[in-house]
Amino acid sequence: MTGARAVTCPSCGGSIEIRAVGYTVTLACRYCGSLLDVANEDVRLITAYRRAAKNFAIMPGARGTLFDVEWEVIGALRRRSGDAVWQEFLLFNPYSGYRWLVAADGEWQFGTMLLDRPEEDGRSVSWRGQHYVLDDNAEIETVMVIGEFYWRAARGDKVQGATFANGREQLSRETSADEVTWTQLIPITAEWVSEAFTVEQRHMPRPPRPDLTEGFRKAPGVAEGDLGNMFLVALAALLLILAVQVLLSGPQVCADGRATVDVGGATTIHRIGTVEVRRPWQFVTITVDSDSFTNRWVDLDYSLVNRQTQQSVDAYGLVEFYTGTDSDGPWSEGSHQAETLFSRVPRGTYDVFVDVGAHGWPSDPVPGTVDPQNPWGHTDTVALWFRSCTGGFSWGMFWLMAALLFSVPGLIFWWRHQD
Amino acid sequence: MENLTCPSCGAALPVRDPGLPYSTCAYCQTLVRRGAGKVEAIGTVATLPADVSPIQIGTTVDRDGIAATVVGRVRWGWSDGSWNEWFLRAADGRAFWLGEAMGMYMLTSEYPAVTTVPAIQNFAQGNPMARDCTVKAGGKWLTASDIKEAECLGSEGDLPFPALPGRTMTNADFRNAAGDALSVQRDADGTTAWLGVWSDLAGLKPGNLRQIEGWTMPKALA
Numbered sequence: 051m052t053g054a055r056a057v058t059c060p061s062c063g064g065s066i067e068i069r070a071v072g073y074t075v076t077l078a079c080r081y082c083g084s085l086l087d088v089a090n091e092d093v094r095l096i097t098a099y100r101r102a103a104k105n106f107a108i109m110p111g112a113r114g115t116l117f118d119v120e121w122e123v124i125g126a127l128r129r130r131s132g133d134a135v136w137q138e139f140l141l142f143n144p145y146s147g148y149r150w151l152v153a154a155d156g157e158w159q160f161g162t163m164l165l166d167r168p169e170e171d172g173r174s175v176s177w178r179g180q181h182y183v184l185d186d187n188a189e190i191e192t193v194m195v196i197g198e199f200y201w202r203a204a205r206g207d208k209v210q211g212a213t214f215a216n217g218r219e220q221l222s223r224e225t226s227a228d229e230v231t232w233t234q235l236i237p238i239t240a241e242w243v244s245e246a247f248t249v250e251q252r253h254m255p256r257p258p259r260p261d262l263t264e265g266f267r268k269a270p271g272v273a274e275g276d277l278g279n280m281f282l283v284a285l286a287a288l289l290l291i292l293a294v295q296v297l298l299s300g301p302q303v304c305a306d307g308r309a310t311v312d313v314g315g316a317t318t319i320h321r322i323g324t325v326e327v328r329r330p331w332q333f334v335t336i337t338v339d340s341d342s343f344t345n346r347w348v349d350l351d352y353s354l355v356n357r358q359t360q361q362s363v364d365a366y367g368l369v370e371f372y373t374g375t376d377s378d379g380p381w382s383e384g385s386h387q388a389e390t391l392f393s394r395v396p397r398g399t400y401d402v403f404v405d406v407g408a409h410g411w412p413s414d415p416v417p418g419t420v421d422p423q424n425p426w427g428h429t430d431t432v433a434l435w436f437r438s439c440t441g442g443f444s445w446g447m448f449w450l451m452a453a454l455l456f457s458v459p460g461l462i463f464w465w466r467h468q469d
Numbered sequence: 470m471e472n473l474t475c476p477s478c479g480a481a482l483p484v485r486d487p488g489l490p491y492s493t494c495a496y497c498q499t500l501v502r503r504g505a506g507k508v509e510a511i512g513t514v515a516t517l518p519a520d521v522s523p524i525q526i527g528t529t530v531d532r533d534g535i536a537a538t539v540v541g542r543v544r545w546g547w548s549d550g551s552w553n554e555w556f557l558r559a560a561d562g563r564a565f566w567l568g569e570a571m572g573m574y575m576l577t578s579e580y581p582a583v584t585t586v587p588a589i590q591n592f593a594q595g596n597p598m599a600r601d602c603t604v605k606a607g608g609k610w611l612t613a614s615d616i617k618e619a620e621c622l623g624s625e626g627d628l629p630f631p632a633l634p635g636r637t638m639t640n641a642d643f644r645n646a647a648g649d650a651l652s653v654q655r656d657a658d659g660t661t662a663w664l665g666v667w668s669d670l671a672g673l674k675p676g677n678l679r680q681i682e683g684w685t686m687p688k689a690l691a
Contacts, residue, residue: 056521
């Protein structure tokens, strides 16, 4: 007597083996999905379908060993409750009976039907000295069946399913019109199942999707944890800008020049050097250093005159230094140095001219008068040393970028900590 | 009674249980009635449909002080399936039924006392059994969970009644949370009640199980 019984599907003519011969009453044809009544010798068509479901994680016919017993997967169900969809596999061994493998939320459970029933007490039950608390109670619908079953399984079957939990162990109670069945479910690792059976991972029920509102909270720049990252990104961008600015500033070629001007005299024009701009556009920086005057200011009108076109690029500079004494004590203001940046100078060779006018504060000294503090001094003059260089670094641009980059995370930081 | 032969085909007819009047010839399915030194053929039973039951004639069980051997089987069919009932005889002469369904087993011995309970008496008089009907048997409360009209699909070995095709019965199974089982069967000969336990196969400590092709017997059961 062979273990399996071969039958012919009355709907598609396919040859199907019944494995749990004598127990199986309903068979879903593996070729066309039609439901067959195989309780008796004659095979009867219950419901015809055109196509069998294939997308189960384990297909009926697979054999594997779990808990030291070899099992054959003889049936598979896809079930649904609310938004949750999962798969259940009916395992059979003629010496050990039936067991269940349940694949839900990416995790596996091994189920054994109970012969002794739990004692029910409202929202909890007790079984073999353990206490189980109601976890879930909802209608479960069977949406797809394939393989063979010891009951009248069909698509569209509905039962009321309640789950009672004690740690990771569960008791499941399914109530249909005809009967109540209890099953103990224990967790089993996916690795263990994979060692026993060939599991098609792409057909596994997917883990539940994360809560969407949680997803919004985690959006970049909105979640608390991203603020630090925003500062880091801003810092990295600023360092990149710094590197680019340094790279663009060169090459640096300099020319030196000097001029001496009378304080209070007419403005005088001096040629203070020649610079050559070799790039299409480049910065030109002129720094000026003066002798240590006090209470003077010097206006500097620079002009870069292109030798070929005689076109000029103009810029303005100023050195000023004042001292005095008031109610707060002695004070000083200003500097003997100044820097002027030409931001866009086209390629070419330029003569650098400066139109210098020096003035006294609060008023220009009258020519010919003798300074009482410096009676032996010469006519009051200011000496200036110029250095004109191609290249230059725009700190203004750099700090503007820094302000823009840090404004958004800074604003968020301020908004969060304003309390 | 020794060296009986089938009156139909002449094959040897082993006597597994001299106390049982009916035996089925394994070769020609002739149902034989034995008694008072004579053997008579009274009909032909249906060929048993194939199944993958691990029980066979000669299988032994040992549970709760019951050490018995399988001597015969009836297969019952109902609208949505079928099940085996194996008849067992213990060395001390007690008789048991081992019901087999869904890979689980119900081992019972006759418990006539419960037939005096009004609900069972009502059932014995031909009335339907209500589901959720609760009775007390052997000091335990049990609830009717499963009532089936069944028809004999075939038989083998030695049996207490003639399991001919067309024989029908009504079976009511009772159970409780502790795993106790009560089976009340009504047929043309009357109503009997059998009390026992639900068990898995390992819990019966079976011996001499059937070797099923394509399957390895678990070491714990071999």
